[in-house]
Amino acid sequence: MIFGFYTALRYVQSGRNQTILMLCLVMVGVTAYTFITATVQGIQSDVIRNSLGSSSHVTIEPFDDLPIVDRTIDRGQVLSTIQTGQQREKKISDWPSEIARLGELPEITVISPAVLGSGFVERGTQSRPVSIRGGEPELMDRIVNIKKDLVEGVFDLSAGKAVIGITLAKKLNVSVSDRVRVISNRGVQTNVQIAGIVYAGNPIADESTIYVTLGDAQRLLRLDGSISAIEVKVKNVFDAAKVAEILRQRVKLKCTPWMENNTQVLTLISSQNIATGVIRAFALLSVALGIASVLNVTVTQKGKEIGIIKSMGAVQSQVLYVFIFLGGFIGLLGGLAGAFLSYVLNAALKVVSANTPKGAPSFATDFQMRQVWEAVIVAVLVAVIGAYIPARKASKLDPVEAIRGV
Amino acid sequence: MASDETLIRFSSVSKIYGTEVQVHALKEVSLEFKRGEFVAITGPSGSGKSTLLNLLGALDRPTSGTLEIGGVRLNDLDADGLSRLRRIHLGFIFQFHHLLPDFTALENVLVPSRICVGVAKPPDISEAKALLERVGLGSKFDSKPAQLSGGQQQRVAIARALARKRSIVLADEPTGNLDSVSGNEVFELMKEFNRSEGTTFLIVTHDQNLARKTRRMITVVDGKIATDVTPEKSVEPA
Numbered sequence: 151m152i153f154g155f156y157t158a159l160r161y162v163q164s165g166r167n168q169t170i171l172m173l174c175l176v177m178v179g180v181t182a183y184t185f186i187t188a189t190v191q192g193i194q195s196d197v198i199r200n201s202l203g204s205s206s207h208v209t210i211e212p213f214d215d216l217p218i219v220d221r222t223i224d225r226g227q228v229l230s231t232i233q234t235g236q237q238r239e240k241k242i243s244d245w246p247s248e249i250a251r252l253g254e255l256p257e258i259t260v261i262s263p264a265v266l267g268s269g270f271v272e273r274g275t276q277s278r279p280v281s282i283r284g285g286e287p288e289l290m291d292r293i294v295n296i297k298k299d300l301v302e303g304v305f306d307l308s309a310g311k312a313v314i315g316i317t318l319a320k321k322l323n324v325s326v327s328d329r330v331r332v333i334s335n336r337g338v339q340t341n342v343q344i345a346g347i348v349y350a351g352n353p354i355a356d357e358s359t360i361y362v363t364l365g366d367a368q369r370l371l372r373l374d375g376s377i378s379a380i381e382v383k384v385k386n387v388f389d390a391a392k393v394a395e396i397l398r399q400r401v402k403l404k405c406t407p408w409m410e411n412n413t414q415v416l417t418l419i420s421s422q423n424i425a426t427g428v429i430r431a432f433a434l435l436s437v438a439l440g441i442a443s444v445l446n447v448t449v450t451q452k453g454k455e456i457g458i459i460k461s462m463g464a465v466q467s468q469v470l471y472v473f474i475f476l477g478g479f480i481g482l483l484g485g486l487a488g489a490f491l492s493y494v495l496n497a498a499l500k501v502v503s504a505n506t507p508k509g510a511p512s513f514a515t516d517f518q519m520r521q522v523w524e525a526v527i528v529a530v531l532v533a534v535i536g537a538y539i540p541a542r543k544a545s546k547l548d549p550v551e552a553i554r555g556v
Numbered sequence: 557m558a559s560d561e562t563l564i565r566f567s568s569v570s571k572i573y574g575t576e577v578q579v580h581a582l583k584e585v586s587l588e589f590k591r592g593e594f595v596a597i598t599g600p601s602g603s604g605k606s607t608l609l610n611l612l613g614a615l616d617r618p619t620s621g622t623l624e625i626g627g628v629r630l631n632d633l634d635a636d637g638l639s640r641l642r643r644i645h646l647g648f649i650f651q652f653h654h655l656l657p658d659f660t661a662l663e664n665v666l667v668p669s670r671i672c673v674g675v676a677k678p679p680d681i682s683e684a685k686a687l688l689e690r691v692g693l694g695s696k697f698d699s700k701p702a703q704l705s706g707g708q709q710q711r712v713a714i715a716r717a718l719a720r721k722r723s724i725v726l727a728d729e730p731t732g733n734l735d736s737v738s739g740n741e742v743f744e745l746m747k748e749f750n751r752s753e754g755t756t757f758l759i760v761t762h763d764q765n766l767a768r769k770t771r772r773m774i775t776v777v778d779g780k781i782a783t784d785v786t787p788e789k790s791v792e793p794a
Contacts, residue, residue, distance in 0.1 A: 152673070153670045156669075160658050237765055454654065455654075455656055455657075458648075459656075459667065460639060461648050462642065462648070462716075463639050463642045463644070463646075463671050463672065464639060466639075468671060552608050553654065
């Protein structure tokens with residue numbers, strides 16, 4: 151194996167044109183692999199952030215009230231249709247006990263009481279429909295990321311203060327410190343001062359959400375100390391269904407994971423995953439085939455040298471290792487070059503597309519070092535696999551025929 | 557000088573190529589080579605010299621008969637077995653030197669060592685340097701083959717063939733590609749190593765003048781040993 155390592159190293163150093171050709175092949179393949187992975191993950195993060203960034207991963211709320219149908223009539227069947235009609239305002243009265251019953255799970259990052267309702271925000275003659283979202287400031291922030299997304303003002307949700315979405319602020323023509331009137335669908339109204347303006351990236355949230363304290367929201371929606379829902383966030387969004395299932399065993403409330411209300415998001419993500427997998431597989435296949443074809447030529451060119459090495463006593467496995475290591479070196483060097491190129495490409499695109507209100511890039515990529523190492527390891531493996539067939543051919547060469555160039 | 561220890565033994569060895577159209581390259585050849593011999597093998601083109609050389613070099617196996625090198629029967633060895641036998645006993649000098657072009661002179665001489673040793677034991681660099689100094693290339697350790705003359709390349713090939721103190725060196729037209737001065741120098745080097753180290757040299761050559769300078773001359777004709785002449789006696793095989 152030492153002989154194979156040493157000889158392969160010399161071949162990398164000496165075979166300039168072929169080495170450069172193979173390095174370019176791997177570099178392009180790894181760049182495509184890493185870049186497509188970063189882009190798709192960025193898009194998915196963006197989709198998840200936009201869809202779930204301003205909402206909980208598991209929502210716990212009372213079950214819908216349904217009329218009870220009497221099916222106990224003698225002889226015969228009762229055919230019935232349940233018409234739900236207008237539901238009463240659902241509320242959880244003893245919510246501290248319910249939150250205590252939920253307990254702890256390693257997957258859960260935050261549990262937050264929430265008051266959710268609707269109404270209008272008015273400023274002068276302007277009036278806009280809004281979702282009223284009330285909560286305990288620190289817990290609510292961990293559900294909807296207000297602090298992180300603030301573009302103006304401060305995150306101050308004390309009584310009588312509010313934070314509103316950026317589009318809503320523009321449409322009402324208000325800024326920080328201005329006062330607006332909030333009128334709930336229960337007919338209660340109050341004046342609040344705008345403490346901050348937030349850009350969540352979700353058009354609906356940015357256009358129609360007002361964040362207030364739990365107490366203000368309870369008053370606006372006449373909930374008398376009750377809450378509308380308990381919101382739960384989990385570490386990995388895809389664990390939400392599993393967590394919801396566990397929580398259903400703990401409380402007699404409806405536990406809904408985000409997937410049930412966002413099937414389109416799930417379909418989009420799974421479609422992207424399949425498409426990405428296919429593109430990455432073809433990129434890697436191209437690399438493997440490219441390396442195999444270039445090394446095949448190398449084996450033919452170096453046939454005489456292989457014959458000489460075998461005449462000096464090299465066994466088949468030693469010759470095999472020469473080309474396996476050669477593939478490995480090319481994979482490693484090309485992989486590192488490709489990872490570097492994709493890093494530069496990603497950084498450049500971030501700079502070029504930094505045009506959102508917060509100065510963040512509108513081109514979504516999620517470039518992580520873990521992906522880089524994964525790509526380099528995959529490149530080495532693919533290059534070694536690509537090198538295997540030419541290596542096997544070299545190892546089987548008859549030294550007599552190889553030396554004579556038959 | 558040759559000892560009584562037999563290194564290579566051919567017993568009624570035949571080599572047939574092809575299946576439908578058979579070519580009898582060697583026919584019932586019986587030969588012995590002892591340690592320290594300095595032998596020339598001659599014969600016209602197509603006489604079976606190359607086949608004999610391939611068998612002597614454990615590059616091929618006989619179709620019939622028995623061939624032993626260093627006490628090991630070649631007939632029973634697979635390709636890797638033949639390789640292991642070569643790495644222990646056999647060194648090669650080719651007409652066109654066949655040095656590895658990407659390696660320096662020193663690295664070329666180190667190749668047999670690198671093939672044999674593992675992590676625990678590094679290749680014997682001092683032996684390789686000493687060999688290159690003995691063939692007059694003490695100042696060319698770092699030269700690539702392309703930077704050396706034909707004669708110098710062949711000297712590197714001699715040093716490589718002798719690395720790891722292998723007991724048998726097979727030389728295929730070692731002076732065939734050199735001018736007469738370089739050819740003589742290479743031949744004298746081989747003779748000197750034969751005298752000082754006791755290495756067995758088996759030289760395939762067309763050059764009758766060179767062949768006459770050896771201590772044993774074998775002529776192959778039509779796949780048979782036509783003559784096997786030594787200073788002491790001349791043998792006419794049946």
